[in-house]
Amino acid sequence: MSDWAKDLWFSPMTMFFRSSPRFAPRNRPLVWVLGTLALALVAALALLGPARLWAQVEGDRGIVPVASTSDIQISDIEVNSTGADAAEARAKGWDEAARLAWKKAGGPAMADGVIQSMVSAIVVQREQIGPRRYIATLGVVFDRSRAGQYLGGTxxxxxxxxxxxxxxxxxxxxxxxxxxxxxxxxxxxxxFRAGNSPIDYVRPVGAGGDSLVITAGQPGRRSRAWWRNVLDQFGAAGVLIPEARLERQWPGGPVRGTFTARFGPDNAYIDSFTLTAKDEAGLPKMLAEAVIRLDQIYAQALAEGKLKVDTSLNVTGQIDPGIAALIAAGQAPEQTAVPTARPSSAPNDGASASPTPTPTPIQAETRTFTVQFASPDATAVDSALGAVRSAPGVKGASTTSLAMGGTSVMRVTYEGDLDTLAASLRARGWKVSVGANALSIKR
Structure with missing residues (x-):
């Protein structure tokens, strides 16, 4: 760099450091280094653009699950065929795969044309295409409506x-x-084609905000309120946590996988197993086999009654019926015995005593209100939800907006008016501000 260029770029920086007694003229190389770093930072920002700094949910991170149909899929069919050209060799290989898959599925002997009419898709697991040869590992999908009658039905x-x-x-x-x-x-x-499984899997795509809501730390959470919010976003009643732990012996060598089936908001252990792939090329096949085995583990747990949805995830504002009966008995006025006959001193006019009519309780109108509350952490969220849900008359309460460190919002279904709800929360130690169809509560 020429002297005039140095003066142009670094004169402001040099003047700053010269004004400080800690930086003498002998330390000019240090000034040049700091100036170069600052220039490189500015150039990087100009080249990349500020939008790249906000890439929390950008990038190719979503994988759309395959259609969860009930078709019959037979995997790991190996074929080796030849033909006049690559296209003919591939066509022969696919026809051979259909015959082998039909035999593997236990179907009766049929003509090739009949078998081909029941094939709905060919899944390519691995293939090598040469000028006149085709070597591949394929999966064959049979349409259940046509092949089910021969392969055991639905x-x-x-x-x-x-x-x-x-x-x-x-x-x-x-x-x-x-x-x-x-x-x-x-x-x-x-x-994984989950249509033939007894487990109703909810598989997120993983794009956009999914990577922020569902992380590796989520299975370690125990807050039912947090879990309920996550499950509600995906329309699920419970959660499955299949874990895979991969250990590579050396670069390019065997890959050992330990797979664990876990379930529920408490990350409960069900079963585990290990598989080994010879190298990185065999990793996809090992993982696909692991998914099938995990599905079998979850299906067995469902059959044994272990895969029950945690009832603590469905917390509502309803009071236990037994407790409600005791409260009603304590609040009811004491009943006096009603004489069934007139006193002997009174004249008997022949009229019988009519029963006292029981008044019909008036049901309060059920309304929906908005409640704002401070949420510095997850404990504060649980505390606010628990206090509102325990208030008499509350039919349900769930968060509609979570802001950790700020103000969150919940939607409350209440049997009564807004002032009654505010008075009930004040009785529980909350400071309540009443607005237009909304409350603001804080400790």
């Missing part, structure tokens, strides 16, 4: 689970991830 009366959210946690290289990047474990679950 699932019949098998028990099905409630909708369960899947959080596939991958531990690899000392890092735990879910949807932060397009990982192989998420890809294996996205490619």
């Amino acid at each position: 699932n019949g009366g098998r028990k099905h689970s409630s909708p369960l959210l899947v959080i596939p946690v991958l531990h690899s290289g000392g890092v735990a991830q879910v949807y932060e990047v397009q990982g192989p474990w998420q890809l294996a679950w996205a490619h």
Whole structure:
């Protein structure tokens, strides 16, 4: 760099440092280094643009799950065929795969044309295409409406689970991830055809805000309010946490995977197993096999009654019926015995005593109100929800907006008017401000 260029770029920086006694002229190289770093930072910002600094939810991180149909899929069919050209060799390989898959599924002997009419898709697991040769591992999908009568029909009366959210946690290289990047474990679950499983899987795409809501730390949370908000966003009643922990022996060598089936907001352990792939090329096949085995574990747990939805996730404002009966008995006025006959001294006019009519209780109108509350942490959220839900007359309360460190909002279904709800919360130690169809509460 020439002297005039140095003076142009670094004269302001040099004047600053010369004014300080800590930086003498002999330290001019240090000034040049700091100026160069500042110039590099400005150039990087100009090149990348400020939008790249806000990439919390950007990037190719979503994988759309395959259609969850009830078709019959037969995987791991290996074919090796030849032909006049690559297209003919591939066509022969696919026809051979359909015959082998039909035989593997236990179907009766049929003509190739009949078998082909029941094939709805070919899944390419691995293929090598040469000028006149085709070597591949394929999966064949048969249409259940046409092939089910020969292969055992549908699932019949098998028990099905409630909708369960899947959080596939991958531990690899000392890092735990879910949807932060397009990982192989998420890809294996996205490619799993769950239509024939008794488990009703809810598999998020993982794009956009999914990577912020569902993280590897979510299974460690115990707050039912947090879990309820996450499950409500995906329409699920419970959660499944299939974990995969990959250990590579050496670069390019075997990959050992430990897979654990967990369930529920408490991350309860069900079962685990290990698989090994010879190298990185065999990793997708190992993960696909692991997903199938985990599905079998979850199906067995469902059949044994272990896969029950945690009732603590469905907390509402309803009072236990037994407690409600005791409260009603304590508030009811004492009943005096009603004589069934007139006193002997009174003349008997022949009229019988008529029963006293029981007054019909008047049901208060059920309304929906908005309640704002401070939420510095998860404990404050649970405390506010618990206090509102325990108030008499509250039918339900759920958060509609969470702002950690700020003010959150909940929607309350209440049997009564707004002033009565405010008085009930004041009796529980809250400072209440009444607005237009809304309350603001704080301690």
